[in-house]
Amino acid sequence: MSSVAIALIIAQLVVRAWLAATGNFYWDDLVLIGRASSQPILSWDYLGHSHDGHFMPAAFLVAGISTVIAPVNWVLPAITLVVMQALASLAVWRMIRVVAGRTAGIGALAALAFYLVTPMTVPAFAWWAAALNSLPMQAAMAWIVADAVLLVRSRGRRPDARLIVIRSTVIFVVALAFFEKSLFILPVAFAAAVLAVRYTGSRSPGTTATADPDATGAIGDDRATPGYADTALTRAFSAARTLWASMSIVFVIWLVVFFSVSDATAGQHSIAQTARLVWRSINDAVIPSFVGGPWEWERWVPSPPMGFPPVWMIVLGWVVLAVLVWWAVSRRRGAAGVVICTAFYVIAAQIPVMWNRSSANTALELAQTMRYLPDTAVVITIAIALIIGSPERARTATAVRHARPGADDRGLVPVVALVGALAVASATISLVSFSTSWRDDPTGDYLATAKRSLAANRDHPMFDQSLPLEVLLPVAYPNNQISHTFGRVRDRPEFAVTTDRLNVLDSAGNLVPGAVTPARKIRPGRGACDRPEITGPGRLSLDGPLIQWRWTIGVSYCANRSGQLDMSLEGGRTVRVPVQAGLHVVYVQLEGRGRAIAVRPVTAGLTLHTGEGRVGEVAEARLVG
Template identity: 55%
Template sequence: MAGRPARVALALIAAYVVVRIALAATGGFYWDDLILIGRASTHNVFGWEYLTHNHDGHFMPGAFFVAGLTTVLAPTHWWPAAITLVVLATAVAWAVWRMIRILAGGASWATVAVLAFFLFTPMTVPSYVWWAAGLNSLPMLFAMAWLIGDAVLLCERGHRDSRLTRLIVGRSALVYLVALTCFEKSLYLLPVVFIATVLWCRGGADRGDQGTATIPGPLAAAFVGARPLWQVVAPITVAWAVIFLSVTGGQGAAGQHSIVQTLHLTWRTINNAVIPSLVGGPWTWDRWIPSPPMGFASTGQIIAGWAVLAVVVGLIVRWRRGAWPIVVAAAAYVALAQLPVMWNRSSANTALELAQTMRYLPDSALVMTAALALVAACPSVARRQETPLWPAAATAVVVLVASSGWGLWNFAQSWRTNPTPDYLRTARTSLQSDPTRIMFDQALPLEVLTPIAYPENQISHTFGRIAPRVRFGTVTDDLVVLDKLGRLVPGGVTPARTFAAGAGSCTRPEVQRLTRVPLSGPLLNWRWTIALSYCANRDGQLSVQLAGGSPVTVGLRAGLHVVYVQTTGHGSVIALRPLTPGLSVHTGEGNVGEVAEAALLK
């Protein structure tokens, strides 16, 4: 009989993997993904500066390393990133099934239902499809499930076999360390694993487990039973916490944080995300580009979610002996785990809808799964009441999976309304079409990445590793830019400031020595592009400089032409100085500003 639930579990995992493959195959890069690509394209991916970068309060050298390798392998191509997501998600499913079986004492129909909850809950999907979030959360989920399983194995089997104990501790320490390098939130693992072990040991006497029943008290049983593991992972936790704080200073996202808004965001997460997910919601997803999809659960779904929670908790407490501490521990984690995240995200510019993106919930889903597995291991108060319950439970699981599938379908449709994949594909082809062309750096479209991510929002960062390499320069007489679709189109310069034609003419050029051309107003210190029309009496070189910036040497051709110069500086004048003896230049009117599509400047 035990073999049949195991086979059904494997079939569920296979279905889960197929769904994950479909999601990855139809996905693409988004937001932070481009920041990872940009840094990997402009840094040594094996270098300390790259690996230990403080990314918006995150310390994640492992995730940076994976992102760097995939970028080097196939820059701006989605398929390597998709493979990493599928592989990691498959490993997580396997680790969770292993954890469930260890906690519940084997495969049964109850454990299959618990597995189905984890595999198909909407809480794990948004962080999966987003590559940067998946590189954070998936290793943490694997490590959490794996360490819970190993800690319980140590308590169950004791330390009689020292070689096996060393093997279990060694592999758990390695898994834990990898998770820490990918996401500092993995520091939560030690308390979660310890509490799960205590709760498992609490039911040891009722189950007749010899490894725990001989030690008085579940706390002592958990501590003694898995002591070799705690002796290794506790120092790792402390050391990594110190490293994390030294690198990031304990600072998350910038902004004026608010306790009141933190509580609002936390409540919104629970009421509008966690609760409807218990009935497969939300079914409705909306997206305001460039934000990620947000779930909008109906009032009916929220009420149904609370009702299901009340019924399930009521049945658990009534029919499973000693299950109430498990319920309390799981509920506490789901609520408390949101507070640090929402505190870091709280600011005057943070909308409450952030909580409805559901990308901060995968670890809560796993904790709830572990709690259900522990409940399944609790002895029944009245076994005769179990039989009528199973048809209803099986029906509930089928309904949940179907409801989650419909919500997943709608989420996937919303997620695909992402302009980034098409832009990257078109821009990559455009830039590779003429390797000899000199391109000016420019910002990615606002729908792809906003200037808040500067300098990673520059095309020189995003496409820095594509082959053949793009030639980025500071001087060109043929200005082309990428439009918002990624196509090469004629470029121009926005008139942030303008300057008038020189006092001379082509027959009487006025620039023969250092000459300062006044602008229509002052410039802030920034990277500016100058559109300079000129008439030169001969071929030669001209120095162009803004105040505070380095001079740029510009090659001129005899006759009437236009040249574009990109330089950094500020002030109210452009300094021009001929470098070639005998060179005289007359300047026409021009602009100083940002590169843009010429068609938009007409």
Template identity: 55%
Template sequence: MNLDAEGSCLPETRGAVYRPDAVRDNAGMLDARKITALAAALIVAQTIVRAWLVIRGDFYGDDLLLIAQASSHDGLGWSFFGQSHDGHLMPGAYLVVVVSTYIAPLQWWLPAATLVVGQVLASLAVWRAIRIIAPNARGGALAALAFYLFVPMTVTSFVWWAAGLNTLPFQAALAWVVGSTVVLVRDEPTGPRRTRLVVGAVAAFVVGLLFFEKSLVILPVALVVALLAVRHDRRVGSLLTAVFSRAKELWAAMGVVFVAWAVLFFTTSTTDDGERSASQMAELVWRSVNNAIVPSFAGGPWVWELWPPAPPMGLAPVWMIVVGWLVIAALVVTTVRARRGAAIVWVFAAVYAVGVQIPVMWLRSSENTALELAQTLRYLPDTALVFALAFALIAAAPVPGGSHAAKAEPDRRLSIAGAAGCGLLVLSAMVGTSSFSQSWSEGPTGDYLTNARQAMKDNAGRVMFDQAVPIEVLHPVTYPNNQISRIFGRLHDRPDFGGYTDRLVVLAPDGRAVPGAVTRSRTIAPSRGTCRNPGIAGPQRLRLDGPLFNIQWTIQLSYCANIGGDVEVGLEGGQPLRITVEPGLHAVYLQVSGQGDRLRIRPVTPGLRLHTGEGRVGLPVIADLAP
């Protein structure tokens, strides 16, 4: 292999002498094809890595919350698609969740496929933007692409479906709009091509917004990149005037969309009104920069820890943070010396990296927020993309005293060093990605869902009580979407979720179906009479051995009935539940809400008489754990 003047790897030609000037002057098309092939190889390699990640993954956290919402919502109008999810407006993401849940409920293969396809589209859009910004750069373009494809900043939000549904369309839209904007501003195309570029960019902007309101930043980012991309063009007089006039249709259309979506977002979004802390926000932002972004420049973090129900947190040691700062310092010093105007590009990237963290961390800043939140890297994939665009802008910038990067003859040793450093970064990033994958796969959700799906199938046609999934699977604050009736509601083979059953089965913390029992919070006194001579022929009030406060209670009651029929059972302050009883001696479990110290029972079917034995009022638990 040979290295070109900018550090890209090119296949060696047997029997030929490598001449950079000949490559540039006589083999431009061949050179472009080689660069495209190398970029394609990088994207294929990333796709393989990402496919491996999702194969080892499964649903997690908010994935189940979205599935529960899609499974239980009565209608699929704007009240569903336009609802605020943790402050996010994301109707496009909800549409994908609905389609996936209806086609393959709780089957990971389809969400995994959406993640891989979304990543491929985003990666292709990023490469398009890089080649548009830096059409004559070779090694610099490939380095920018490799940084985006492999640094851990883009990994954590990818494998988490709920996060990937937000950020992957956002990344693809950002890259596409930036690329089209640069073409419009730099090349001033006319006719159908201009129309296609404008329509395509506006459509991409809208698509990004449909999945993530953060896509609003696409407009200012595209504007800044366009300014930086043409600032060295001698044909441009007033830079701002040229940028706005050359793409006036695009700015007008995107401006209208920006304002409309911003108004819609602020009128529909709901966020926690808890206390905010400026100092906590500052600490979170610093932690995000120092412990997440900086180690990524060294391919880290290498160490990840999972603290369920939180996602894995990157724990970069001090030495890796120091190396990251040194890498950034070396890149800044080298590029500022080698490329004219590189300093302002670094300022743009740094402002974005810090600025986009401020609103997120402000909303998360409270005394209950751990600083480790910033070390999940889940808010950083677009930051990695902006850095890649910045690298492309630097690669396209002219050298001091030159007019364009392609006319420069960079130091060959420096190019080799850059290629080696790029390779080490990718290798280090693979170590960090592997460590993250191991931590991610240790989460309890996958095993729980596997067991629970089998439990649903084994109990199909029976009745189960609703219950919450374990806190390690989905946090109780998501109630009622943490209930199994919602999460498993779209499964084809599942039990009915009802208010009474003659066989109490519950899900264990690992998702297996096990016999259930009722705790003894209160005891129900037997009714008068016997099975031979049942004493309940009309409304009766059975005494409890103490009062109940008003929540949902589970009742275990044994009975014998002279005939089959319907009976109403309830507590004070709650709606009675109508159940069906069978003739003979049986037991029934039912759930009712209410309070007081009496259980009300009334036969509804004419001629039905009951006798009840001692019963229990309490909560459903695993039988082996019942007192």
């Protein structure tokens, strides 16, 4: 069975590697790159930044290291995606074997197959920024649940119990450093531990636990006092109380830190909109995933792909879920409790994130991106493992005593195999459709073309500019500026506030001639090249006033020698501008307002005559008259 499971994991990784290789950076990825390109990656300002309400220093660190090593290069992020997915998939398989038991057979493979192919984990994998959050959480949740079950089933008397506690606590901290939603791991692990020991080592009703004289010093030793009620809850708590205590301390500390640095609660929120988003997430995302859907993914650039399942697929998903629940409840003892706990998590886990996105302007289609569901997929997998690891329902007391947890339903093997094959085929259709939609994005081509263009212009300083709207919207400012995106690229021009050649990147990333839009015109000086009017501090008059803004000035001049002069607008800082002897044009970016530009030669003996000029914004020359 293990060899089959490993083969399934390898197959998943091959498919995911293809998905990663055909993808590229998108939206928040560029924000991470921009921050890593403009700040020291080991500084708290960088690592402790609240990114869209998320506190994720470890994710920032990985993004920063990747940006420093290979700036704006998709290869390294793609490798991190596949490696993290491998760790998560292996951790999930370990969890299934621990929770369901090594003899679970086809049921364990079915649980693994569900996790490996469910569309709920695909969107967050393809998006690097989302994967840096979700994949560590998936791996950590699976590992810690398995460790917790190992502890409680042994009543804390394993020789490696102390190591398990330390290991799980460290993993919990690491997961939290990637994603604050990993706080959910603690209640999930505790609930899984309680559900896992209901039929393991329980005593007859009305009896009490007795102390074990051979268990002295064991982690979570459950030696009892008279009247101790040996229930699943008390066994799960006492057998791993050191684990729960250490993780609870981390939980509280991290919660305090999160709310002290995060702005997750900022903005407008709506209870009604939250409810609608949660329902849309469940009905149009979670439910279709039980039949491998959705098959149709649409993208409204620059938004991520959204799944649009047809009505029949939603109905079929509900029917399949009802059948599975009916089978579990009717065939496995305690399955109802597992189903209830799972349903509670599926709903409750969506509420915080949907609350944070619940402004009146939030489109309900946000819930159909499915990027908030990977942990839900893991929890459902845990539920499947718990159910198949539970003893079968029996009609007689003798059958109950001889019921074997994880016993295979031999007659169901062909049915499970057929249903599983259909589900995998359906999920494959969904993945291919998602991949097609995911690739329908201009970001990758723009970045590749822009890097080539910048390398070809590396000898001439150029102005900073915004990325195209279809790549990153201005709400991400200043990380939507090319100086942030390409800041750590080595083969590029210097980004400056003055240049003698105005070039810009067009919407495709090509370097093209630029021009200054004529918001205001600069009147020519009253002198001439042989009679320069600027021999000391002077002013370039405009044909109208300027409001406070960052303006681009383009002005022609002739200078008697090469040197430097200072230029400024009212209310803005002074910029030192290099000029060359002879007749030339200079472009300068100044902040400020007013009706004139102040100029002052800095180099001794420098004199100038200025011709006509413009004050405005930088645009492609072909678009400016």
